[in-house]
Amino acid sequence: MADKREKFGGRLAVILAMAGSAIGLGNIWRFPYMVGEHGGAAFVIVYVIATLLISLPVFLAEVMIGRRSHTNARDAFARLSRHHPFWKGVGFLTILIPTLIASYYSVIGGWSVEYLIKSFGFAFVRTPPEEVSGLFGAFVSSTWMPLVMHLVFLAASVGVVAGGVKSGIEKFSKVSLPVLFLLILFILVYSVTLPGAGAGVRYLLHPDWSQLTPRTFAYAMGQSFFSLSLGMGAIITYGSYVNKKENILATSAGTALSDLLFAILAGFAIMPAVFAAGVEPGAGPGLIFQSVPYVFSKMGADLPLLSGIVSAVFFLAIIVAAMTSLISLVEVGVSFLMERSGISRGKACLVLFGICGTLGTLCSLSFGPLSGVTVAGMTIFDLLDWICSNVLLLVMALLAVVFVGWILPRSVVRDEFTSREMYAFNDRIFPLVWFLIKWVAPVAVVIIFFTNFIL
Ligand code: PHE
Numbered sequence: 001m002a003d004k005r006e007k008f009g010g011r012l013a014v015i016l017a018m019a020g021s022a023i024g025l026g027n028i029w030r031f032p033y034m035v036g037e038h039g040g041a042a043f044v045i046v047y048v049i050a051t052l053l054i055s056l057p058v059f060l061a062e063v064m065i066g067r068r069s070h071t072n073a074r075d076a077f078a079r080l081s082r083h084h085p086f087w088k089g090v091g092f093l094t095i096l097i098p099t100l101i102a103s104y105y106s107v108i109g110g111w112s113v114e115y116l117i118k119s120f121g122f123a124f125v126r127t128p129p130e131e132v133s134g135l136f137g138a139f140v141s142s143t144w145m146p147l148v149m150h151l152v153f154l155a156a157s158v159g160v161v162a163g164g165v166k167s168g169i170e171k172f173s174k175v176s177l178p179v180l181f182l183l184i185l186f187i188l189v190y191s192v193t194l195p196g197a198g199a200g201v202r203y204l205l206h207p208d209w210s211q212l213t214p215r216t217f218a219y220a221m222g223q224s225f226f227s228l229s230l231g232m233g234a235i236i237t238y239g240s241y242v243n244k245k246e247n248i249l250a251t252s253a254g255t256a257l258s259d260l261l262f263a264i265l266a267g268f269a270i271m272p273a274v275f276a277a278g279v280e281p282g283a284g285p286g287l288i289f290q291s292v293p294y295v296f297s298k299m300g301a302d303l304p305l306l307s308g309i310v311s312a313v314f315f316l317a318i319i320v321a322a323m324t325s326l327i328s329l330v331e332v333g334v335s336f337l338m339e340r341s342g343i344s345r346g347k348a349c350l351v352l353f354g355i356c357g358t359l360g361t362l363c364s365l366s367f368g369p370l371s372g373v374t375v376a377g378m379t380i381f382d383l384l385d386w387i388c389s390n391v392l393l394l395v396m397a398l399l400a401v402v403f404v405g406w407i408l409p410r411s412v413v414r415d416e417f418t419s420r421e422m423y424a425f426n427d428r429i430f431p432l433v434w435f436l437i438k439w440v441a442p443v444a445v446v447i448i449f450f451t452n453f454i455l
Helices: 011-022 025-037 041-069 073-080 085-120 129-140 144-162 165-192 198-205 214-227 234-239 248-276 284-300 304-341 345-365 380-407 410-417 424-454
Strands: none
Touching: 011 165, 011 234, 011 248, 011 304, 025 041, 025 085, 025 214, 025 248, 025 284, 025 304, 041 073, 041 198, 041 214, 041 234, 041 248, 041 380, 041 410, 041 424, 073 085, 073 234, 073 304, 073 380, 085 129, 085 144, 085 284, 085 304, 085 345, 085 380, 129 144, 129 284, 144 165, 144 304, 144 345, 165 198, 165 248, 165 304, 198 248, 214 380, 214 424, 234 304, 248 284, 248 410, 248 424, 284 304, 304 345, 345 380, 380 424, 410 424
């Protein structure tokens, strides 16, 4: 059974698939507005440090759990802990959480599809700037269109997963990631050459240290975890498709650096344009669906064709980025169902489509007909987003890193990290990595957690 499992082709394939998971709405939608809200360059510097010292060790821990156990995320914990009941329960959560996230992630993906269609019709160019942000509210609060778009987006992503690890996920990421980098570079060039863009570039390059508070650190770390797809079973699952001989330090560092690079490129693609149009940089989650279309509308007054093309490229980039991430979330549940109940990949995909489609429908409707249904003042969508990205993600990442640092024997971890002593450099830096996994990362996560809730 074990050797029948599919594997990624080689190092590049692993990096592209993992980077595909990592690079997503977190980079294009969340990162720029977090930078805008938390002190520009100061936030970026904290973010880079947090990624290297904390997220990368957690990432390595998840890859090791996956590759060592060579099974889906639920059974990985069970197998490596010799069926300890606590870790079996933890394993179950690693299936549940990504499935929840996939549900609302695909709703946002659906919005991007709608915005791509709007771009084709030059909707932003034709709408006066002051009215553009109203398009968003009108769209999300309607009943049917957001639902249809959500299901279309989900179906397309699940379709790729149904193709299998190598001929679905790997093939798709190999094409989509390079395309994505080209798309964002195109937007970046457009953005930084707009009159008045200099202020946005300066904003990203000049740290405002006065804005740094303990919360900034917490946000930077939380954002970095989300962006690297940690705490969701996705990296554990992808790790289980990595060849035993692969150098996991190289693949993990390659993924983290691509993700970082993409986030920074996205910042430079969005902020200069936002400044050029005179929009508030700290506009929050509405940034890409409200502030950015405002830019297109304003710029469209002089150069309508170019503005229309750039807006289509922008939303296409978001769709591609979100799809590869959604694919990795869906694959967690699919690999579990296939290995647990022995059903085919195709059937497992249908089950996942049913679950995420239904939950996503509730999330989508929570902007319209179900907006009155709230728990603790939050709509269904907000509640899911809040629980998953502020609570469950951190708890799961903590459990994964504690599992590797405290439950697995040091010799096993060393063996995995060096791919059975194949890589001398990994062997040399192992004591540092071990220290980061055992002490630094867990302590940091606990601190973020409390900062989020207490401060
Ligand atoms: N990393 C993805 C992003 O930046 C989100 C994601 C989280 C994907 C967890 C998979 C698992 O958008």
